[in-house]
Amino acid sequence: MRHIFSWDGNSRSEANHWRDEYVQWYTMCMALKYVRRNEQMAIVNATDSTFVNEVKDGVVLVDFWAPWCGPCKMIAPVLEEVDRELGDKVKIVKVNVDDNPETAGKYGVMSIPTLFVFKNGEVVDKTVGFQPKESLVGLLSKHL
Structure with missing residues (x-):
């Protein structure tokens, strides 16, 4: 059974997928932080x-x-x-x-x-x- 953030190191495309997911999540968080700061x-x-x-x-x-x-x-x-x-x-x-x-x-x-x-x-x-x-x-x- 695999955990959501586990990576066995065998699949380069899987690593790229998780990197892309993280970048998307991080970008969304920074945008939300910017919007909240400007609302204040x-x-x-x-x-x-x-x-x-x-x-x-x-x-x-x-x-x-x-x-x-x-x-x-x-x-x-x-x-x-x-x-x-x-x-x-x-x-x-x-x-x-x-x-x-x-x-x-x-x-x-x-x-x-x-x-x-x-x-x-x-x-x-x-x-x-x-x-x-x-x-x-x-x-x-x-x-x-």
């Missing part, structure tokens, strides 16, 4: 033309950033953690200040990263610079 990521990139619609409902954390900014790069994974923890209660929106100067100017962004908390379209809180996850969760919790 609800961070939205807004532009000057979409910004108002993105912040009009509920509690929204807006990150004004730029790709060349070191602290902005440091806070990106923190925002992903906040999204995983509070994603069902808080929307996170990122605005690239280089590509969207109109919105950054409207809100007086002078340093980055600058994070605003919006509630139903109105600014209710603001912080500047890198913030740890606990600080951001505390900031957002005040407005939930």
